Amino acid sequence: MEPTFRASMNWLHTWAGVVLGGLLFAIFWMGTLSVFDREIDRWMMPATRLALPDAPIPLDAFRPYLETATVAKARAWAVVPATEREPVIRVTWQDTSLLLDPSTGAVLPDPGTWAATRFIYPFHYMLQIRIGRLGAWIVAFATMAMLALCVSGVIIHRKIFADFFTFRARNRPRRALLDLHNVTGVLALPFHVAITLSGLIIFYSIYFSVVFQIAYGDNWRTRFREETSGIVRQPRSGQPGAVGSLGAMAEEAKRLWGGAAAHLVIVWHPGDAAGYVQMRRSNDDVVSFPPGEIFFDSATGKLLTHRAPLPVASAQHFIAGLHLIHFRHWTLRWLYFALGLSGCVLIATGYLFWLERRRKRHAELGLAGVPIVEGLAIGSVSGIVIATLSFFAVNRLLPSDTTFAGYDRAALEIWTFYLVWLAAFGHAWWRPRRAWMEQCWPMAAFAVTAVLLNWLTTGDHLLHSLAHRHLWAVAGMDLLLLASAAAATLTAIRLRIRC
Structure with missing residues (x-):
């Protein structure tokens, strides 16, 4: 019975990750950036x-x-x-x-931009789908899948603590990818569970609205009074x-x-x-x-x-605050950012391990599964990163009063994001074996371009920003962009050697 149960959990873990990995990566990526949404706003809104x-x-x-x-x-x-x-x-x-x-x-x-608080942050919890509450429901489904992935991941890894201390970077790519997947999964497991569960609890009134309808009907004033005892x-x-x-x-x-x-x-x-x-x-x-x-x-x-507020509302407010981290604690904010990135690495390495494990067999059998999933993985992972960096670069490139075809600058920035992301998917399916390496170059180019354009359009170069306390958020953004460019360049060089 136990091997059968573990096998079923392995099946669930594999296919939930493959099918919903791209959506989960977008949610994690945008959520990670949202940790510093106000700081990104400062960078994108020089005024x-x-x-x-x-x-x-x-x-x-x-x-x-x-x-x-x-x-x-x-x-x-x-x-x-x-x-x-x-x-x-x-x-x-x-x-x-x-x-x-x-x-x-x-x-x-x-400011002529939606920046982070109006674009990146809402994308995290509703995918910017404003048709009713469809976006929030899609994210809720993906969130439940993430909880299932966390639980099934623990079940299928019998040596979970040993996996935490095992990373064989010099071994075969498949083994190194699995080790990195395990390390990031185990290291940030409490964070992933807490942040995922709290995301569901924040919007409990949407996901469980039928309960409130049964209990209160249309008498929403009674509901507010009993929930909050003060509003x-x-x-x-x-x-x-x-x-x-x-x-x-x-x-x-x-x-x-x-x-x-x-x-x-x-x-x-x-x-x-x-x-x-x-x-x-x-x-x-x-x-x-x-x-x-x-x-x-x-x-x-x-x-x-x-x-x-009454106890239930107080508990919900505490959990919401733990997820949103609006309180002032810079060390914890950077920890959230690092653990959010670890979630992105977890999802990306899960995709890569699946691909490396099946590539040869699918080629021998003439199956199309690997090329399809590989294009989905590349577009979902490197594609959204490139799109985000292009969003930053075009923000500093376009004058504030720019209009085109009836669209203002804020809309043009968003169109740039989606068109670049769509192009990344097309490129991934066109050149799947080399797309990982080739997409690192525009990633680095957009990041460096954004830093240079920030300097040219505002005069706030890195040394100037570091010298003024109220510009430290701008300096932090520039530094992270430069770090992204360096990481993308090194990755491209390593991948070119392997290709």
Whole structure:
């Protein structure tokens, strides 16, 4: 019975990896980059490369924008104060979104890009498929498959701890690939399980919506009250009302939070008598996300509620915060980045081992399995890396006011990403045996080009960025791009020798 069970787990591990490996690699790759999404934004949006002032601009200084939202009868008006990772002030209402200088309050030019927070990060959890919730469901299916791969991988490796200490780099390619696959799998196994499971838990309300429908029907207010024991939801009254001092409310919230500042301020129903103000605590020093919220009456500033979420919601917030890592911990952030890359290596080596193990037999039998999977693997692995680097390079190449065929620069950047990715798949199926090596060269070229274009278009070369603390994120991005170019070049040289 045991050999049969292990054989079934081996079958599941193999084919789940082959069929869904490309999708999983895209999710892991974009998730790994999302660890530094705000820093990538700084690199892609030069106008936001600003130093934080000693004292923040008072919230009440943004009242003119609030009055504009009131006249427009906006459902909500929001301001996000500047932080170390995002040193700009964001003011939004309806379809308007402004970036403000944290020192002067002046409106910054439109960045003209979706950058990381609007493209890379959403791609990670919804593949940028905006047809209903289809993208989120596809990612959920892949996430469940990843959990199955983790469990089945443990079952089929009887010598799992020995595998952790075994890496025979000088052996045959197949043996070295299997060892690298095992090492990365065992080394980061707790991370892979935790990050995969927490990704499912974050969107529990989507994946298990039928449960809430059965329990609450259309009475969503009861659900919110029982889940959170503190969130305020009230409709517009239709009667005029004022908005009191946001600064005074923020000071009261800061006192109740023990000195922590507000990271997000939302005025619901501005100009309405039933308006209220929602303030979300900064989560620099806490794991949970959201870390805590306070509600005030917008006209009087009276505290409406300040209660901790109920246990189930608290647990979900902690797990979500552990996955999203919005809290301030640079060592852990780099560890997440490294372990995310290990997941990418795990998936890539799994593909390569499958190919090396079956290449000769499939050729002898005239089967097309290896060429198909090889093209899928190359396009999924090196292809998306090239597409991402082209996304960075074209961001620094195109002027901010560029338009073409009715598309603005942000859309052109995204089209570049997808067209380059599609071309990588075509090249992989056209020259499967040499595509691994040949795709390393454009990878290196795009990475170096992005660094050079950043220097030429902004003047922020690497030495200049390293010399100014507020530009360290830009320097980090340049360094990672150069490291990617070096790794791609060395890989191409090694593969050319083998070819």
